[in-house]
Amino acid sequence: MKRAGLSVGLTVFVAGAAGQPTGVVNSPHNLSAGGPGTIRAVSESEVCIFCHAPHNASPVQPLWNRAMPVDGYTVYASRSLDALPGQPTGTSKMCLSCHDGTIALGNVISRDSPILMAGGVTTLPEGHGRIGTDLRDDHPISFRFDSALVSKDAKLRSPGSLPAAVHLDSNSELQCTTCHDAHNNANSKFLVMRNENSQLCTSCHQMGTTTVAAHNTCSACHQPHSAPSGPYLLKRANISDTCLSCHDGNTPRAANIANELRKVNAHDTHSTVDPNGNAAEHTSCASCHDPHTMSSGSGTATAVHPNFGRITGTNGSGAPVAAASAEYEVCFKCHADSSNLQPIVGRRITQNNTRLEFEPGAVSFHPVMTQGRNSEVPSLKAPWTTTSVMYCSHCHASETSRRFGGVGPSGTHGSNFPGLLAARYETTDRISESASVYDLCYKCHDRTNILNDRSFPEHKKHIVDKRTPCSACHDAHGIASSQGSATGNSNLINFATNIVFPDRRTGRLEFRDTGRFQGECYLTCHGVDHSPKRYPD
Ligand code: HEC
Ligand code: HEC
Ligand code: HEC
Ligand code: HEC
Ligand code: HEC
Ligand code: HEC
Ligand code: HEC
Ligand code: HEC
Ligand code: HEC
Ligand code: HEC
Ligand code: HEC
Structure with a gap:
């Protein structure tokens, strides 16, 4: 029944269709007065006539009985598309001669006057499969789907391995008729094969697998x-x-x-x-x-x-x-080289590129890219150790995140705390210490241990007595190798410039690590000059 002997083909087809409930006759494409759908002729009884006529049809095969729409479509486009869809060609134009909504359904070439449709319908009404002339929201059509295209897009299967029901036209172009068969509604929506498990889509696309x-x-x-x-x-x-x-x-x-x-x-x-x-x-x-x-x-x-x-x-x-x-x-x-966010806390050393803050060569850092530099962090709570590695999303996540025992979804989506932080972390000066105020740090660092001055012997004095936030002294990320030094910025020391100022006597704003749990500071804070102050004293 292919192209040869079209009149014969049509006759045979009519016979076949009549005996076959799934053919045109029992489908929405039977637009005759006796058709099953809502869109029908007033009195026309021929079924094929809306699309084909054995005589006086157009020169377009197969005995096409409709004017073909003129170009003027807006075609599908996207940044990732490799195919080059042009104006519709081939059989797609046949479908569009009704489905673009520009040509009256009853306008057929073999009749002098249009076939009248019931209810005054002329062109295909909105909501009845009218896809319009703007094809940017429709699957791309009328482009060659060949091995050259597959070589550009690894997520396409070879057109050579298409299931028999899915075929390209004689120019290797993908058309409406690659997915649809205007004569057969057995799979509903005139699809060439069923698609409830996306088997039609995946006969061409291999997008990868998911377990969701x-x-x-x-x-x-x-x-x-x-x-x-x-x-x-x-x-x-x-x-x-x-x-x-x-x-x-x-x-x-x-x-x-x-x-x-x-x-x-x-x-x-x-x-x-x-x-x-x-x-x-x-x-x-x-x-x-x-x-x-x-x-x-x-x-x-x-x-x-x-x-x-x-x-x-x-x-x-x-x-x-x-x-x-x-x-x-x-x-x-x-948030690395292309970062343009302003730091939340202004610090002596400013760095917007988190890659440089966390890279293994950085002076001091929370262990995101690799395990940390400090082998003596007595405050760590199990399971955290000095060889642990963490996610950014340990600190930046929903405050109800499951990761810290909440019931909400985890992930860096949103938080009720500033800085999209997973827990409360106050950075304003003169704030009364409590378990909740520095909850974020206390998730991994034991509060009692910190306030018992196991490393920095002046922790309690500063944090509790003088009400100084952790952020006055510590940078939660890290200090880049090109900006800090092992003596000046160990222990994530990078002073906040709204709280800590240069020492009024020496003009210096500096920390110096002088050994295990030993150091000195040159600065002025809360009006007190450190020129320097040393620990342990
Ligand atoms: C709603 C429009 C429409 C109706 C109604 C319709 N056809 Fe078609 N027919 C088409 C289109 C479009 C093609 C071209 C499809 C292709 O080549 O894949 C086609 C192709 C054909 C072919 C060529 C087959 C082939 O695969 O090349 C035959 C034969 C045919 N139709 C017979 C009929 C008969 C008989 C009827 C009436 C029972 C009928 N058609 C009704 C749209 C229609
Ligand atoms: C003669 C005009 C005409 C032509 C040509 C035509 N269609 Fe249709 N098509 C219709 C009408 C009318 C309906 C029914 C719309 C309704 O009732 O909502 C329809 C319905 C459909 C439906 C929806 C079926 C459903 O069950 O909801 C699909 C899919 C479809 N056509 C695809 C095509 C394709 C693909 C082509 C070309 C191969 C084509 N049509 C050619 C007029 C046409
Ligand atoms: C890549 C495959 C593919 C191509 C190409 C394709 N369609 Fe479809 N079409 C589908 C699928 C799948 C559905 C069923 C969608 C559903 O069930 O929701 C569909 C549904 C439709 C419908 C029913 C209304 C609707 O919006 O669901 C119409 C009408 C239609 N297609 C017409 C066309 C026409 C006309 C063309 C060519 C311009 C075309 N299709 C090209 C896959 C395709
Ligand atoms: C007959 C093969 C075939 C079938 C069936 C098919 N597609 Fe496609 N589809 C393609 C090809 C080829 C492209 C163009 C890919 C490219 O240029 O990278 C494409 C493009 C697309 C695009 C646009 C891609 C972009 O980069 O903008 C989407 C989305 C898409 N298909 C989804 C689907 C879905 C969903 C289905 C099932 C309803 C489906 N396709 C069925 C072959 C097919
Ligand atoms: C969970 C939602 C989801 C599911 C399920 C899904 N997609 Fe997508 N798809 C998307 C989104 C979102 C995009 C846009 C991606 C972007 O901009 O990065 C996309 C893009 C695409 C693209 C174009 C970009 C590319 O990667 O080539 C194709 C083609 C595509 N999808 C096909 C499919 C097919 C075929 C299926 C079924 C096998 C499918 N998608 C299932 C959400 C989904
Ligand atoms: C049709 C509904 C639906 C859509 C659309 C959808 N999802 Fe989902 N998604 C779910 C359901 C339901 C689950 C969980 C259950 C499951 O495994 O199916 C889930 C699970 C997930 C998970 C896995 C969670 C885990 O770790 O187990 C992620 C991540 C996700 N979705 C993200 C997305 C993204 C991103 C998009 C858009 C591109 C999207 N979803 C679109 C329904 C959907
Ligand atoms: C140990 C906890 C922690 C980890 C891990 C962490 N952050 Fe942060 N981040 C913070 C805190 C606390 C702030 C609030 C500002 C401050 O204290 O300096 C912040 C601020 C930010 C900001 C706002 C701009 C700024 O610099 O103030 C961005 C963006 C950011 N982090 C991204 C990241 C990225 C990306 C990662 C992983 C590569 C990451 N963070 C890892 C705790 C952390
Ligand atoms: C900035 C990166 C980022 C963006 C943007 C993002 N997510 Fe997520 N998402 C994450 C992270 C991180 C996780 C946690 C991963 C983990 O721990 O397994 C996550 C987890 C999820 C989960 C699983 C949650 C759970 O606990 O079950 C879902 C679902 C999800 N995301 C959906 C979405 C949806 C939908 C969007 C868009 C509205 C989105 N995500 C945007 C980073 C992101
Ligand atoms: C596609 C770009 C993009 C990616 C990927 C991304 N972010 Fe962001 N992020 C932004 C932008 C843009 C903002 C500013 C808020 C907004 O407009 O969304 C932001 C804001 C933030 C903030 C809040 C900063 C503040 O000043 O309050 C944090 C923290 C953050 N991101 C962390 C992360 C983490 C952690 C990841 C990886 C899991 C990530 N982001 C991935 C673009 C991104
Ligand atoms: C998710 C767990 C986690 C959170 C939350 C966390 N830390 Fe840490 N922190 C660690 C780990 C693990 C180390 C060990 C790194 C090492 O050995 O160098 C560490 C090390 C440190 C160090 C020593 C770093 C060095 O290089 O000497 C300081 C200071 C520190 N954290 C302060 C804080 C502050 C302040 C907060 C709150 C903003 C915080 N931490 C939040 C896990 C965490
Ligand atoms: C006044 C400055 C200052 C403040 C405020 C401060 N620290 Fe420290 N912190 C230090 C110094 C200095 C060290 C280095 C001690 C050493 O090893 O010589 C240190 C070391 C640490 C360490 C690594 C060693 C250990 O104890 O595990 C952690 C963790 C830490 N601080 C957490 C915090 C937290 C959490 C806060 C707020 C609740 C805070 N710090 C407030 C100055 C400060």
């Missing part, structure tokens, strides 16, 4: 037509809203992230899809979670979270990587 059951179908996030996002065909206007359509507290088992984002301090994830310019400035859920490969389960601080999946990053040397191997590499995309 709810993410297992493409339709969890995508829709092939009239997609609200345009580029990437997402079912909401942007990535975040797509994810939050489930992660908003209304879908069982899906962590409520919408609630996190409403907190005082949050990552603004509402970037437009497919933005121009520096991706680092456009935060979305997909900045940290790869939509297709994120999995459930927890990882270790030295490996990337399973629920980040295969996500891009910036490594410890500042180079982009296709697949981050640790959480910090994901954060470094935006």
Whole structure:
């Protein structure tokens, strides 16, 4: 029944279709007066006539009976697209001769006057599969899907291995008819094969695997037509809203992230899809979670979270990587060399690049990229030791995060504490010490141990008696090798410049590490000159 002998073919087809409930006759494409759908002719009884006529049709095969729409479509485009969709060609134009909504359904070439449709319908009404002439929100069509394209996009399967039902046209182009068969509605929506498990989509796309059951179908996030996002065909206007359509507290088992984002301090994830310019400035859920490969389960601080999946990053040397191997590499995309956030606490040594603060060569640092330099940290609580490694998200997470015993979702989404911190950490001067005021530090450093002066013999005097915040003396991140020194900035010492000032006598603002639990300071604080003050005294 292929192209040869079209009149014969049509006749045979009519016969076949009549005996076959799944053919055109029993489908919404039967637009005759006797058709099963809501869109029908007033009195026309022929079924094929809306699309084909054995005589007086157009020269377009197969005996096409409709005017073909003229070019003027806006075609699909996105930054990641490798294919080159042009104006619709081939059979896609046939479908669009009704589905773009510009040509009346009853306008057929073989009749002098249009076939009248019931209810005064002329062109395909909105909401009835009218996909319009703006195809930016529809799956791309009318481009060659060949090995050259596959070589540019490793996430495509070879067109040579398509299932028999899924076929390209004679020019190797992907058309509407690659996914749809206008004559057969057995799989509903005239699909060439069923798609309830995304088997149609995955016959061409291999996006990687996920263990998150709810993410297992493409339709969890995508829709092939009239997609609200345009580029990437997402079912909401942007990535975040797509994810939050489930992660908003209304879908069982899906962590409520919408609630996190409403907190005082949050990552603004509402970037437009497919933005121009520096991706680092456009935060979305997909900045940290790869939509297709994120999995459930927890990882270790030295490996990337399973629920980040295969996500891009910036490594410890500042180079982009296709697949981050640790959480910090994901954060470094935006908070390292390209960082433009002002420090929350102004310090003697200013550094916006967290990569330089945490790198293994740094003077002193919390152990994010590698284990720390200090082998004597008596305040550490189990399971923390001087060989531990931690995530940025140990400190930067929801204050209700499960990681510190809460019941809320973990992750760097939002927090009711400034600095997107996982627990309270006051940085204002003259604040009365309590377990809660420095809760963040006390999660890992034993409060009693610190206040018993096991390392710095003046801890209690400063913290409790003089009401000085930890942040007056300590930098919570680290001190870059090019800016500090092993004697001047051990123990994360980097004074806050709104509390600690140069010594009025010597003009110096300095710490000097002079040995194990020994040191001296040159500075003025709370009106007291240290010129210097030494410990132990
Ligand atoms: C809603 C539009 C529509 C209706 C109604 C319709 N067809 Fe088609 N038909 C098409 C399109 C589009 C093609 C081209 C598809 C392709 O080549 O894959 C086509 C192709 C064909 C072909 C060529 C087959 C091939 O694979 O090349 C035959 C034969 C055919 N139709 C017969 C019929 C018969 C008989 C009827 C009436 C029972 C009918 N069609 C009704 C749209 C329609
Ligand atoms: C003669 C006009 C016409 C042509 C040509 C046409 N369609 Fe349709 N199509 C319709 C109408 C009318 C409906 C029914 C809409 C409704 O009732 O909501 C429809 C419905 C559909 C549906 C939805 C079916 C459902 O169960 O909801 C799909 C999918 C579809 N068409 C795809 C195609 C494809 C693909 C082509 C080209 C191969 C095509 N159509 C060609 C008129 C046409
Ligand atoms: C890559 C595969 C693919 C291509 C190409 C494709 N479609 Fe679809 N289309 C689908 C799937 C899958 C559905 C069913 C969506 C659902 O069930 O929600 C669908 C649904 C539809 C519907 C039903 C209405 C709707 O929005 O769900 C119409 C009409 C339609 N397609 C027409 C077309 C036309 C016309 C073309 C060519 C311009 C085309 N399709 C190209 C996969 C495709
Ligand atoms: C017959 C093969 C085929 C089928 C079936 C198919 N696609 Fe595609 N799709 C492609 C090709 C080829 C591209 C172009 C890829 C590129 O240029 O990198 C594409 C592009 C896309 C894009 C846009 C990619 C971008 O970079 O902007 C999305 C989103 C998409 N497909 C989703 C789907 C979904 C969802 C389904 C199932 C409803 C589906 N596809 C079914 C072949 C297919
Ligand atoms: C959990 C939501 C989700 C699921 C499920 C999902 N996607 Fe996506 N997809 C996205 C988001 C979000 C983007 C945009 C990514 C970006 O901007 O980084 C995207 C982008 C894409 C792209 C274009 C970019 C690329 O990586 O090539 C294609 C193609 C695509 N998806 C196909 C699919 C297919 C096919 C399936 C089913 C096998 C699927 N997606 C399942 C959310 C999802
Ligand atoms: C259709 C609803 C739905 C959509 C859309 C959706 N999710 Fe989910 N997601 C869930 C459900 C339900 C679970 C948990 C249960 C499970 O394993 O299926 C989950 C689990 C997750 C997990 C794993 C948690 C863990 O560690 O076990 C992450 C991460 C996640 N989603 C992020 C996202 C992101 C990012 C997006 C958007 C790109 C998204 N989700 C879109 C429903 C959804
Ligand atoms: C795609 C870019 C991007 C990535 C990736 C990213 N961030 Fe951010 N981050 C931002 C932006 C932009 C802000 C400023 C607030 C806003 O507008 O979202 C911010 C704010 C913050 C803040 C609050 C700063 C303040 O001044 O209150 C912290 C803390 C933070 N991010 C930590 C992290 C951590 C930890 C990671 C890795 C898990 C990370 N970020 C990954 C872009 C990013
Ligand atoms: C030990 C806890 C801790 C760890 C680990 C940590 N931070 Fe912070 N971070 C803080 C605190 C506390 C602040 C608040 C300002 C201060 O005290 O200097 C902060 C501030 C920030 C800010 C705001 C700008 C600034 O410098 O004040 C950003 C952005 C940030 N951190 C990102 C990160 C990234 C990215 C990582 C991992 C590479 C990370 N943090 C690891 C505790 C931590
Ligand atoms: C700045 C990076 C970043 C962004 C942006 C981000 N996340 Fe996360 N997300 C994380 C981190 C870190 C975790 C915790 C990972 C771990 O410990 O396993 C996480 C965990 C999750 C979890 C699992 C929570 C749990 O405890 O079960 C879900 C679900 C999730 N994110 C969804 C989202 C959604 C939806 C968005 C967009 C609205 C988003 N994330 C944006 C960093 C991010
Ligand atoms: C998630 C656990 C954790 C949190 C929260 C935490 N620390 Fe630490 N801290 C560590 C570990 C582990 C080390 C050991 C590093 C080493 O051996 O060099 C350490 C070391 C230190 C050191 C010694 C560093 C050096 O290089 O000499 C200081 C000072 C310190 N922390 C202060 C703080 C302050 C202040 C806070 C609150 C903002 C805090 N820590 C929060 C785990 C934590
Ligand atoms: C007045 C300055 C100052 C303040 C305020 C201060 N520290 Fe320290 N801290 C030091 C000095 C100096 C050392 C180094 C002692 C040594 O090893 O010589 C130190 C060492 C540490 C160490 C590493 C050794 C150990 O005890 O485990 C930790 C952890 C620490 N401080 C935590 C804190 C916390 C938490 C706070 C606030 C509750 C705080 N510090 C407030 C000056 C200060």
